[in-house]
Amino acid sequence: MQQLNEDDRVRTGTSRQQAEVRQQRRLTAVGRQTEELSEFLESLGNRIESLQASNTILEGTLDHPPRFMDYARTRNLTSECLAFLIVIERRVDNLPEDIRGPFRDILDQRTVSLWSSLLECSLTFLRAISEEEHLPLGSREVFLREIKTLYDAHGILSRPEFEDRLPPDLLTRQRSAERILNEIIDRAPRLLDLGRPQPEEPAGEIWTGR
Numbered sequence: 001m002q003q004l005n006e007d008d009r010v011r012t013g014t015s016r017q018q019a020e021v022r023q024q025r026r027l028t029a030v031g032r033q034t035e036e037l038s039e040f041l042e043s044l045g046n047r048i049e050s051l052q053a054s055n056t057i058l059e060g061t062l063d064h065p066p067r068f069m070d071y072a073r074t075r076n077l078t079s080e081c082l083a084f085l086i087v088i089e090r091r092v093d094n095l096p097e098d099i100r101g102p103f104r105d106i107l108d109q110r111t112v113s114l115w116s117s118l119l120e121c122s123l124t125f126l127r128a129i130s131e132e133e134h135l136p137l138g139s140r141e142v143f144l145r146e147i148k149t150l151y152d153a154h155g156i157l158s159r160p161e162f163e164d165r166l167p168p169d170l171l172t173r174q175r176s177a178e179r180i181l182n183e184i185i186d187r188a189p190r191l192l193d194l195g196r197p198q199p200e201e202p203a204g205e206i207w208t209g210r
Helices: 002-059 068-093 097-130 139-157 160-165 170-187
Strands: none
Touching (some): 002 068, 002 097, 068 097, 097 139, 097 160
């Protein structure tokens, strides 16, 4: 009987040690996840700042109007940000629930900042198009893409979880987008003719002017 009790104590001790090892491994893995996630969120923030800076370039000046390559660079950066956002969101969802909250909060901030920036970039392009006497070559596809961006931005920024995070002037910018879209549609209905191919714009050609 004494031997059986000793065996039970050994098994209990071994099980406890194994549980402690598993718990330590879990904590170590979670620590690595949170550290990496913090770096990802910071990197996403830097990319969003670059996107905001590119919007300033898109606005151009009288002497240096933006070129198509400026727009293309902005779209490439947009694709990077959106892809990175998906990766980060998946990692946040995979965190233990008890530590997920602060990371979700930062992710929501980044999401609002990103889509607000995309909305502003789209408005910048559409303002330039609306001021043109004649639409630049190749602007049809870009125009249609920006309509989709504005639609997505409105849908995402209208989510209830973002209601308290929206910039105060967001509704004003959305109304501005609607007005500009109406102006372009009135002046250039051919842009909505999806069945008619349009000539492509040569790379590097100025797509807006004053």
